[in-house]
Amino acid sequence: MDVNLMVEVTPLLIKAAWITIDISIRAIILGFGVACVLVFLRSLQIKPLQWFSRGYVSVIRGTPYFVQLLLVFYGGPTIGLTMDPFTCGVMVGAFNIGAYMSEAIRGALESVESGQNEASRSLGFGRLQTLTYVVLPQAAGLMIRSVGVLAIVLVKNSSLVSIISVVELTYQAQRLIGSTYKPFEIFTLTAVMYICIVYAVMGIVELAYRRATRYTTLVKRVQ
């Protein structure tokens, strides 16, 4: 094992890892927005909008992320959709994770028992107020956990955007192997870096989860 080489390429890989993190964070934030729109459309009592939301989720869930990426990047220009690789990576990631997230959010909201909704409505709260003050605080824990799992999948799937030549972690690794011919050393380092990113995400998710479900363990109100 060529330790010297590993030390030498580490800064380059770390730099590329930041692109992986950057692309993932953007996709997750944008994807959350997509998910909220999908959940909202689904909640409206308007049939065509419900169909659209369900159909969208089915198409995304029924096709590989890899194919979605290739279709948009190489097929997009045919219908006038031209994006640079980084933007394309973010957009496809966001619209992909958005579909899964919408199901996770809907599941979390529906997990709150209907009596909570009724109690809130009987006091005179409207739908939106009930969602804000009563349902969301109780759904938040489950929502954070399921969205967290999806975020981890997204981070790992981001290695696929190397195919459209975004210089992220995996792409950089392949490039370095091309000039050094040391796949074992470099892919090992790459894997370690993915593990670090994934565990950081898990840590953040766990903290957020504990914060959101704090009320279940609290005895006394905090001022």
Add this chain to the structure above:
Amino acid sequence: MTIETKTDTPMVEIVNVHKKFGDLEVLKGINLTVPKGKIVSIIGSSGSGKSTLLRSVNHLEVIDDGVIRLDGVQVNRPDMKGLAFERHINHIRQNMGMVFQHFNLFPHLSTLDNVTLAPRKLKGMARKEAEELGREYLNRVGLADKADVYPSRLSGGQKQRVAIARALAMQPKVMLFDEATSALDPELVEEVNLVMRDLAKEHMTMLIVTHEMAFARDVSDWAMFMEGGVVVEEGTPDKFFSNPDHERTRNFLRKHLSSQH
């Protein structure tokens, strides 16, 4: 409308109310008037439609036909749609307190916050003012010392008393009780009944769906027996419980009075 009608307006009016779940008609033309300050108990076996009727009063169930009024204002408004109806019903509900069989306290809020949430967010009351009010209502249900505790730390009876305080904090015109003591262990029923008796003394208008015959007889001004979506019999509690006219009422009372003790 003239002013003099206001004083005589019944607090709750239920006129020819019909309700279907699919093909099953659960309310077949119910009429009931609850005058201001009076207490009406509705009894009947499960599936009789009594809970559906109560839930129809604050529109948790949407009735198919008939009219429900609160203090002269029509609750169900088939002529209103969408957001306009939302605004209307939210406003109406602020004047009706509802107590559920399973309490439905908000588990993510402390006892005090459960009570103050609606006054703060719906009436725009300042936190300090709302908390004073909240503590006063918790005191009235005997739980002043539990203000900062979370619902998971309370017994069933305590939860239900908090739920009553939460409803009272909106200073409603009428209180609706949907089998408020049915989910409680027998030894916890009395503490909730005591709170309800206190309300009765203060002349709160109440509509009570209950299985507690002795309690209903004691506090009610009017009792009503429902079966299969119709009112079989109604009357003053003295007459109703000791000498009912209908065979079906007698059967029901016999079963329930004997099984209670």
